[in-house]
Amino acid sequence: MNAAPKSATVALVQMSCVEEAAPNVEKAISRIGEAAQRGANIVCLQELFAGPYPCQKEDHAQFARAEPIPGPTSERLAAAAREHAVAVIGSIFERRAAGVYHNTAIVFDADGATAGVYRKMHIPDDPLYYEKFYFTPGDLGFQSFPTRFGRAGVCVCWDQWFPEGARLTALTGAEILFYPTAIGWIPGEKDIYGASQHSAWETMMRSHAIANGVFVAAPNRVGREGEVEFWGASFICDPYGNVLARGAHDQEEIVMAECDLSLIDTARTHWPFLRDRRIDAYGNLTRRFLD
Amino acid sequence: MNAAPKSATVALVQMSCVEEAAPNVEKAISRIGEAAQRGANIVCLQELFAGPYPCQKEDHAQFARAEPIPGPTSERLAAAAREHAVAVIGSIFERRAAGVYHNTAIVFDADGATAGVYRKMHIPDDPLYYEKFYFTPGDLGFQSFPTRFGRAGVCVCWDQWFPEGARLTALTGAEILFYPTAIGWIPGEKDIYGASQHSAWETMMRSHAIANGVFVAAPNRVGREGEVEFWGASFICDPYGNVLARGAHDQEEIVMAECDLSLIDTARTHWPFLRDRRIDAYGNLTRRFLD
Numbered sequence: 001m002n003a004a005p006k007s008a009t010v011a012l013v014q015m016s017c018v019e020e021a022a023p024n025v026e027k028a029i030s031r032i033g034e035a036a037q038r039g040a041n042i043v044c045l046q047e048l049f050a051g052p053y054p055c056q057k058e059d060h061a062q063f064a065r066a067e068p069i070p071g072p073t074s075e076r077l078a079a080a081a082r083e084h085a086v087a088v089i090g091s092i093f094e095r096r097a098a099g100v101y102h103n104t105a106i107v108f109d110a111d112g113a114t115a116g117v118y119r120k121m122h123i124p125d126d127p128l129y130y131e132k133f134y135f136t137p138g139d140l141g142f143q144s145f146p147t148r149f150g151r152a153g154v155c156v157c158w159d160q161w162f163p164e165g166a167r168l169t170a171l172t173g174a175e176i177l178f179y180p181t182a183i184g185w186i187p188g189e190k191d192i193y194g195a196s197q198h199s200a201w202e203t204m205m206r207s208h209a210i211a212n213g214v215f216v217a218a219p220n221r222v223g224r225e226g227e228v229e230f231w232g233a234s235f236i237c238d239p240y241g242n243v244l245a246r247g248a249h250d251q252e253e254i255v256m257a258e259c260d261l262s263l264i265d266t267a268r269t270h271w272p273f274l275r276d277r278r279i280d281a282y283g284n285l286t287r288r289f290l291d
Numbered sequence: 292m293n294a295a296p297k298s299a300t301v302a303l304v305q306m307s308c309v310e311e312a313a314p315n316v317e318k319a320i321s322r323i324g325e326a327a328q329r330g331a332n333i334v335c336l337q338e339l340f341a342g343p344y345p346c347q348k349e350d351h352a353q354f355a356r357a358e359p360i361p362g363p364t365s366e367r368l369a370a371a372a373r374e375h376a377v378a379v380i381g382s383i384f385e386r387r388a389a390g391v392y393h394n395t396a397i398v399f400d401a402d403g404a405t406a407g408v409y410r411k412m413h414i415p416d417d418p419l420y421y422e423k424f425y426f427t428p429g430d431l432g433f434q435s436f437p438t439r440f441g442r443a444g445v446c447v448c449w450d451q452w453f454p455e456g457a458r459l460t461a462l463t464g465a466e467i468l469f470y471p472t473a474i475g476w477i478p479g480e481k482d483i484y485g486a487s488q489h490s491a492w493e494t495m496m497r498s499h500a501i502a503n504g505v506f507v508a509a510p511n512r513v514g515r516e517g518e519v520e521f522w523g524a525s526f527i528c529d530p531y532g533n534v535l536a537r538g539a540h541d542q543e544e545i546v547m548a549e550c551d552l553s554l555i556d557t558a559r560t561h562w563p564f565l566r567d568r569r570i571d572a573y574g575n576l577t578r579r580f581l582d
Contacts, residue, residue, distance in 0.1 A: 121572060122567050122568075125563075126561075126563070137569070141572055142572070161501070162568065162569075163455075163458065163498070164454075164568065164569070164573050165569075167454065167455070168575055172581045173580075173582060196532070196533055203497050203498055203501060204501055204502065207454070207494055207497075207498030210452070210491045210494060210495055211453070211454055211495065240484075241490065241494055270417075272415075272417070273453060276414065276415065277413075278412050278413060278453075279576075282455050282576050282577050283577055284459055284462065286570045287570065288570055289464075290459070290463045291463075
């Protein structure tokens, strides 16, 4: 029989950032404490929370923001997890070796131990999001990690547009799929496309929840940095895609929801998609195009 | 350079059905004519439009509804396509051989020629949707077919919950992805879960449009049959997931929208997901679970 139902209270820290790293890290650490005090079990920070989004141009000076793992920022997160007895998911500009930098997320369990590391697999490259210049594509694959409060899968930002990443992470047993994010409106687009872009973003992640029968939680950056207006709207949804909590577009927030993890089995037996996958017919998903 | 932009006007026939086949087929044929008169280029019928949804129980008598392909109903559809110079997508309970029945969709080009045949790959089995009893899983894979008005991919109903099917169909070059559907509310669920179920259904298909940069068009059955209240709400959305047209929950309709197929390249170059797929890391999608 199943283990007893358990629930996890998830908190997403949606914040703005300043140029210097230290105040951002202090703010995040403080918010982890605040979330814990409000009852959070798992706290997830936004993508690259320790600084402004570094990829608005191709600028070698930005590599100076990177840190090794473990390193000063990861140690601070581990200590905060331990101090508050919460699992913490943090996103770090990782310097792995000379010329090998990653966009990396770390899952810390509630005792501060590292539960696992994920390196962003899908790397974008668009005007004002020049990530291919900075980040070596991840080489650890799609994974999830056990924490005291549930099994956490982590993908990062651009990954959220790829059903393959969500599926593979879910197939490793993830119960909650986290997407630390930095997405916003760029000049001249908000009035015409803004609502549609935000809707598409949320729709994709709600679809991952539905297709895989998992909770999805996405903290996003907020505030203007250079040309980009980060759109906040961090949210948590259940395995049916129902949004349980959603942040504002224009202010800092801790977005929280209780996630009843027993719903995962309920969803997957009532909408039995994992039962019916045609794994005999999916081989061509490893092809680029079928022309 | 690209070929000149082209657009296709898509029409979805959302209708109710009676017990006997003939009036349903007559109605569908008549609606194809009406849609053509209103400017449609491609007309798609709902799943198994020639009869009531046959799978509410496991009843051997229902196999008598099946027909060979080509057969009387497919010939009627071909003739309607030719007469009105529209492409037609029809869904048929196919008798392929003794004991081998499929849930099949046929794409007819505007001259009545068969452009292609798709056999439903993912077969559901849930209370009131006992399809595994009736339908042999499809063995033709995920495909799309050229028509005079654009390249049509077809999946059927339950397929709509599987991102893999949408992706593979899109990778074959589909410009519009059609989902003939028969989905509705079952007793006792509508008040509590009805809105969420409908939202999840539309969300999944909007996500296929977004993830793949294609138009999606889903005609659904309407009206009560036995215990099921089919929820209509047939819709067409663009490659950004914007809903261009949506039918009512409770009445017959022809849902139409003009689809500017040049948007596909625009969407895919502005949201370049197909560029960035990690095909080196997707091999495990052919696994059942990764435990």
